[in-house]
Amino acid sequence: MTIAAAQIVALSPLLMITGVGCLALLLDTMAKGRAPALWLAQLGCVAALLAVANQWMGSGSSQPIWSGMLIVDRMALFLDGVLIIAALATLLVAAPFMREHEFEHGEHYALVLFATAGGMTVVHATHLLSLLIGIETMSLAAYLLVASWRRQPAGAEGALKYLLLGAFAAGFLVYGTALVYGTTGGEMSYAGIAARAARAADNPLFIMGAYFLLTGMLFKIAAVPFHMWAPDAYEGAPTPVTGLMASGIKVAAVGGLVRLLGSAFANPGLALGHAGWVRVLGGIAFATMTWGNLAALRQENVKRMLAYSSIAHAGYLMIGLVALGQKVDGAQPALLVYLAAYAATTLGVFTVVAWVGRRDDERLLIRDWAGMARTRPAVALAMTVLLLSLAGVPPTGGFFGKFYVFRAAMQSPDLAWLVVAAVLNSLVSVYYYLRIVVAMYFRDPVRPWQPFPSVGMAIVLFVTVVVVLALGVVPRPVVELAAGGLVTHW
């Protein structure tokens, strides 16, 4: 294993985020106040973003790093970009949020970066070891972030549930790795597994191992029946963290799944047939979106509703994963576009949720949002656009992402039923998304609104709304960027 300069450059975004995270942690212990750490983290994000852009421009082909532990390709870079932007947005929102709620800790910023670094590792991973490291880095940071609002009992409770279930899932991840490792004759790299998969597919232990691995990953994207942590953790977490979980962590996990399913387990003997993951994930996709949407119907807490919504979106995303298994045209770029649109939308939505709450007035119930359109018309409009994007109503990115994913699935006649189910599901989802719109627009204010002035939040909100609309109206650039990830070697 040699460490060449070129590889370090290729991996610079990941290294920058990790390094800046460490520096921010140090700086926070040494500097006065929280601002320096925050600025450092934000600068680090911007720099990493520039590095991503540099990589994108620089090399066309994909690059295996460190003997195939990681890979730098267009897909990874695309998702890197999404993850870093999510981190930046979270930082921008978290700072004022924590200030308002008086729990500003410098390590918080570092943890955001660590979680992001973990996520980036996941999307770069082409080896089960790097996958495990990435997943766990991301998860451990996330547990702590959820628990970071110490005064709030819900935060600790959510974190505990998240942690216990996450650890349980990690157990499956590790055990699955072991089984795959053993049954493939000592393979841990994706390429190696893929090479042995055809033979190994006859071994039930290998299949079990593969499913254990998938379980560990599906837990991260909150797919039914591994989703139970999500509502509680989302509700308990500080709102900006919820935003990061719903966007960044989900993006990373889906990215990891795309890699895992698209290369390691892509063998038709493993993907198709009655024990194939196409069939199983199809069923899970259906269950996930249906469960998420139905359970969201009756929620009164906005964050909890959005948590269920995020479960439902995991279901939609899995349709794309299933399509990936059917080897149809454009499943992967569709997933990337969906992820980008979904991440932007979610970040925006949680920014609004973070914005409405004051120290003594969290305003987390839907009825608390009554009459927002009167007092804060711009924010209400932005929220409406974002909710419509979640619901998949044009002309928003949410619609285009759904369209793109469904397009992929529709190419296989076996998946048409999933698309129909998804479409009916989004009908259900419209109902509960509109409940928020109803409160904002159709009801009279219950109590006065005090503005929560924050430039950071305003920027994030504005940018996300613009991005969401742009993705809906002029999706071409993003489609092309995402398609760039197509031409890669696994």
Next chain:
Amino acid sequence: MTDLTLTLLVPLLGAILVMVAPWGERTSRPIGIVAALVSLGQSLFIVRDFDKSIGAFQMAVDRPWVPSLGIRFHLGVDGISLWLVLLTTLMVFLTLLSPQAMGLHKTRSREFTVAILVLEAGMLGTFLAVDLFAFYVFWELMLIPMYFIIGIWGGERRLYAAIKFVIFTLVGSLLMLAAILYLYAQVHAVTGQWTFDYATWATITLPRGPELLCFLAFTLAFMIKVPLVPLHTWLPDAHVEAPTGGSVILAAVLLKFGAYGFLRFALPFFPLAAQQTAPIIAWLAVAGIIFGALMAWVQDDVKKLVAYSSVSHLGFVVLGILVLSQKGIQGGIFQMLAHGISTGGLFLAVGILYDRRHTRRLSDFGGLWKPMPVFGACFLVMVLASAGLPGLCGFVGEFLVLLGTFTAGKDWQASGLAAPMFAHPALLAGLAAFAVILAAVYLLTTYQRVMFGPLDKPENRDPQVRDLGLRERLVFAVLVLTALVMGMAPQPILDRTAASVQELTANYRFRLAEARANPIGPARRVVAGKPSARPASAPAGTARPF
């Protein structure tokens, strides 16, 4: 040439201007009116520049949108959409002009104007779209503004009505989305290219099973919009709760999309399925015509009454389209326009009544001719137009549809349609014609109970109950004049729809014959005159190599 993009952009720009205008509520309506007027003017230019001898799309705007997915920003206007575009711009203009547009609400006119203008853009886009993706985007774009219009400015049960409207509409349109995606994949499978181009889609014949399912998905979406019995129950609620402006737009334009989409997409894309299900749809249309009228008769709420009358009137449109003859389809299109004018006018009239009296119950009115003679006259013209009095707009469409249906058997034979669309067309026409009586019954009863009789209720003598103001007069003058002109001189309208309808029916006949001749078969491309599939030209978009 007229640029259709501009037609779409004007309302959107108007909406943005209203949104960002710093002067607040007071200027929003005037800005909106100006924007609507400009787009009305533009649509008049479109009518002027329209070449009636061409059946295909004209004044096309065709730009790549997402090339790798074959999505194009492709707009065009043909005889079928031409007048509907004009109807849209006209009714939006009149709605904004009408002082009652927001119902009893006097505030939030900025949001109202924005909603109406965005709605207008959506409606125009839906009529003009030639690319199916664009069509769907615009189709959905109409949903949300209308939802807001009902939800914010509506009546007591506005939340219920608004969500019912949304859910009903979405049930259909989401299934249609699934069908669109399926077709999209099939088109790709057949032609080797990803495209949403209408003309290409209209040459693809699906295998029977999927064809039927896709047709049902499309038709469900459209028939909910129409609405066809028994999918109509959202309409009375939506109308009753919507503010006047919302009701006007809903009745005058939004309902047309059902019939328009059915004619434009469901028939040409799925010729065989359409022919197989036509008997059911035709009977439902006739049921709608009759039961809509009957149910209108027993309503006490004037708005609900007019809403049910829409169910009845639009049944004619569906029936006419299903007949698939020149007379039937042209009649159906004309009926759409006429219904837009007359029912739009009726809703405006009801809005004025509501404004004056704050009630819509028939039993609360009576003798209003005395304080409001000018209104009475305008209202009467709208009532009569709606009742299909010859010489006013309502007659022509109904006459053509009924005549077309009655003589359909002969027309099918003469034109060489491969199989009749449905049995007993004359019987259906005869039954549908009963609406002629029923329309007179419920409309004149309504008119009488509102305008005639003694002025014995003290509330009706209130000075609040005053005759039309200047703006109201202007609105009604336009409507009355349009109704008269359309009734007296329908030919200019019919002339411009003829070529497109001819092309559509000819293509339908050809495709139906082909589909029936090859009962089993995979998805295939059928081009009139060129039986073999055209080799796919260079794929519009593949991934850029990196």
Next chain:
Amino acid sequence: MPTYAYILVSLALFFVGAAGVLLRRNVLIVLMSVEMQLAAGTLALLSFSRALGDQKGHVFAFFVMALAAAEAAVGLAIVVSVFRTRRTASLDEVNGLKG
């Protein structure tokens, strides 16, 4: 001993751990059960690694141990946090978020 015996032991360990996670009410014991599951994975890895004569399994096992330690640390921190707000370490009573 043949490899499958190690695997059987590791499987047993894994399921015992899972049962502990599912059934025990004390948070600390649940955390320990989780560690047991990870240990089962480690055992499986090591036995495979040995049977295959491959070093990757060993390396992976180190990482798993590190992971177990990190998880324990974070877990304990969170348990402390829960205990501070609720004065209990029993999972029965940590059910404020639901629905």
Next chain:
Amino acid sequence: MPSELRMIPLLPLLSAAYLILFGRRHSRESVHRIACLAVGAAFLVSADVFFFWFPILYQSNGLTDLVGTWLASGDLQVDLALRMDALSGLMCLMVTFVGTLIHIYSTGYLAHEQDYARFFAYLNLFCGAMLLLVLGDSLPVMFVGWEGVGLCSYLLIGFWYGEAANASAGKKAFITNRVGDLGFLIGMFLLFRAVGTLDIPVLVDTARAGSPSLTAALWWGQPVAFWAALFLFMGAVGKSAQIPLYVWLPDAMAGPTPVSALIHAATMVTAGVYMVARLGALYLLAPVALAIVAGVGALTALFAAVIALGQNDFKKVLAYSTISQLGFMFVGVGTGNFAGGIFHLFTHAFFKAGLFLCAGSVMHAMAGSGDITRMGGLAQKLPFTTWVFRVCWLAICGVPIFSGFFSKDAIVAGAFATEVFGPRLHWVGPTLGAGLLVAALGTAFYMSRLYCLVFTGECRADLDTRAHLHESPFAMVGPLLVLGLGALLAGVMGLPPALSRSHGDLIGRWLATALGRQPEVSRALQWRVMATSALIALAGIGLAWRFFGGGVREPARRFTAAWPHFTAAVRGKFFIDEIYDWLVVRPLRGLSRVFFLVVDRILIDKLLVGGWTVLVDTAGRLLRLVQVGDVQRYLAIFAIGLAALVYVMARPVAPSEVKVRIEGRSATVDLTEGKAAVDKLEYGFDFDGDGREDRVGAAANANWLYPRPGHYQLRIRIKDPRWNTSRTIARTIDIP
């Protein structure tokens, strides 16, 4: 071709439009000047065209004025064209002439009316529509006028909208007419389907040529012509107030009296007769339809005459009389005697308009009351009115010399002489003729009763009214006199050949080209009919005098006492309105309510829509219950879910289709579904249900030869060797 034809309907229409828009800004004088001038000018134009072109008119198909295409679609081409031939010219003259008179009359009658301009606007609009109806060259154009006059009728009946009853009467008129119009529409459709055009001349020519497109059998063995004629007649029944749709006309008397005179006596209600005459050639192709027309006419003539006997409202009596007289006309046209029908239409226009205007004059004097039991002895107070009334009364009774005598006789004689019904229905004509004679007796009786009760004897009005009795102003009396003159002399136009010693009557000769061949009536028959009807008229008058001369006399009272139920039934108009209400309106309304409440509200909204909502909502609530908050439950679901996943995954899936092909005794089973197998599965086929697997292996298909025919149980076991899981499918096979 004269393009001034279009001026005839246009002048009143323009004036109407002007008056609607600006009438309220004008003084009364200018309003009625505009209105009267417009109609008068229309009269002058029509007279000019008519007389200038007369030689051509009556020998040809007439003159056409093509304004443009009204609507064309596919093979339908409807021109907005007007045609004046002898028939429409005559009608046109009559309409404009009577119309002008009634306009003038109205200026006096409505002198104190608030809504002066509105009234004249409607009246002008009516004239325009009526002229369009008359002149329209194609059925749709005619239909525009047809519905247009219906509209004006509606507006004018409800002119005094303040009374709910007036508005209701207008509505009833319109809706009843609409019922007929439905028939008109369907008739048009039938004709269009058969002939391919709706131009009246083409239709008439086609019918005259006896084209097979019209004589082909359509439904129940009857030809197209029959059904078209019948449906069109349905329109005529509505418009001309025949059984069963006559009920609106008596109510229509709620309108101002000039309206009753113009619309509900002279012009609009005769449109049905005009239409039938216009399309006479079509009717001649269908004798059964003709018989129905004539039968309905005769029945109506009798029935309405009976009801008229018991009415106590001046205008109601006249209304029923109109219905009855329209019945006469229909017998005329229904017996192929189109000229006779039109002739009676013509004379009736004069005398019935005259009678109505007299009624108006009387009611004007009586402060608006039309109750004839409160009148009497008005002859002295209203001399001019009385004289005109007498002329018109005698005319309608059919007293010789007066116009009604000739026209009625023309119809009766035509009925006796007609041969249009053919041999099988030859009895129809004489029967109807006899019926008409009875109706004529009734007519003479009830009209005389009216005369006696109003003009003779003592005045029964209260003192207040009596003090105000006065003759009407000249604006009213002038037109009255003209109409009286017409009623007296109009018969000249149709003097029967027996009297005029010429070939056929004048009007018949004029209309010959337009209407075609008329029944030949022998002179002897003419004499016989004239004599009989004169006697009948005198008998009726005499009988009425005995009952009512100078007030209600003893015989009348005795009759009432002897036949109380009959009298009550007649007074109550045989309760036809109530019967319709109970038979049609209420059930339909009830049905609508049921539909609205049960189907719409409950079935669709509650069950169909609400059901789904409840289902989804309940599912949402249930899923919330799963999320109990206990982390170990979550873990359990995680674990159980995973276990279930493994369980499902490890099980082979039953193929979506099992193809079994049987050839003779050999059965072939195929599970491949045409796809390449992905899984490595083992299949075990047990063909004969004995529990032993007959074929085992990796092949997904197998065949088997059965030893003997019978009913077998086929079991297929699909096994995945990896997991040692299997699934069994069973089918039954019949081996023939």
